[in-house]
Amino acid sequence: AQSVTQPDIHITVSEGASLELRCNYSYGATPYLFWYVQSPGQGLQLLLKYFSGDTLVQGIKGFEAEFKRSQSSFNLRKPSVHWSDAAEYFCAVVMNRDDKIIFGKGTRLHILP
Amino acid sequence: GAVVSQHPSRVICKSGTSVKIECRSLDFQATTMFWYRQFPKKSLMLMATSNEGSKATYEQGVEKDKFLINHASLTLSTLTVTSAHPEDSSFYICSARMGGTDTQYFGPGTRLTVL
Numbered sequence: 001a002q003s004v005t006q007p008d009i010h011i012t013v014s015e016g017a018s019l020e021l022r023c024n025y026s027y028g029a030t031p032y033l034f035w036y037v038q039s040p041g042q043g044l045q046l047l048l049k050y051f052s053g054d055t056l057v058q059g060i061k062g063f064e065a066e067f068k069r070s071q072s073s074f075n076l077r078k079p080s081v082h083w084s085d086a087a088e089y090f091c092a093v094v095m096n097r098d099d100k101i102i103f104g105k106g107t108r109l110h111i112l113p
Numbered sequence: 114g115a116v117v118s119q120h121p122s123r124v125i126c127k128s129g130t131s132v133k134i135e136c137r138s139l140d141f142q143a144t145t146m147f148w149y150r151q152f153p154k155k156s157l158m159l160m161a162t163s164n165e166g167s168k169a170t171y172e173q174g175v176e177k178d179k180f181l182i183n184h185a186s187l188t189l190s191t192l193t194v195t196s197a198h199p200e201d202s203s204f205y206i207c208s209a210r211m212g213g214t215d216t217q218y219f220g221p222g223t224r225l226t227v228l
Contacts, residue, residue: 032215043119043206044157044219051215090156094215100147101217105156 002027004093006104014112015083021076021107023091031093033074034101035065038088047089050074061085086111116140117209119220126197127228134192134223136207142187143209147217148180151204163190197227 003026013019025031032051036044048059055067065076074091091104116139126132136146145164149157161177163169163184171177179201181193190209194201204224208217 043221049216100159103156
């Protein structure tokens with residue numbers, strides 16, 4: 001079955017430290033890949049997306065993600081986190097344009113001062 | 114660009130009443146809109162997909178007579194929770210997608226509390 005896995009439910013990093021959030025997918029082919037961020041009580045904001053081409057994609061708020069076909073992964077990174085980055089992060093995939101989006105279970109990011 | 118709004122942001126109602134939630138795409142035409150439900154500390158659960166001018170397609174286990182979805186125009190979809198009960202209390206989020214694209218843009222969500 002098609003699935004998206006975010007293995008880390010919670011991650012805690014110190015402000016200014018680097019960050020990597022993991023995402024793996026299980027599909028027969030390369031899907032469309034997304035990262036969304038959700039602040040408490042808010043909707044989802046698109047951070048970045050990958051459809052094709054350069055496997056390192058840049059997003060908003062200083063985030064980037066790298067698609068690795070061999071590992072079926074699309075990990076989100078940020079070189080230096082800010083306290084305002086504390087939120088829930090969702091990895092998501094769409095297999096085909098008309099398919100529904102499949103979300104991972106999310107990773108809650110905590111920032112230590 | 115690609116802004117989606119929801120109204121209201123919060124609603125409290127009595128058990129047995131109906132509640133309507135609006136989802137609007139403010140600066141683009143959304144041929145497809147989606148409605149999600151999010152439980153505390155959980156991921157989003159897709160409830161239904163609606164295409165403008167067509168009947169909504171509901172996910173398995175979602176009662177279509179309880180969660181009425183209307184997508185009457187390219188910028189507006191509504192979700193009506195009929196005869197709401199406390200177990201319907203949740204965070205409801207809509208998203209919208211432009212025709213010919215693959216990206217969904219999400220609204221800010223509506224917190225429904227049924228007393």
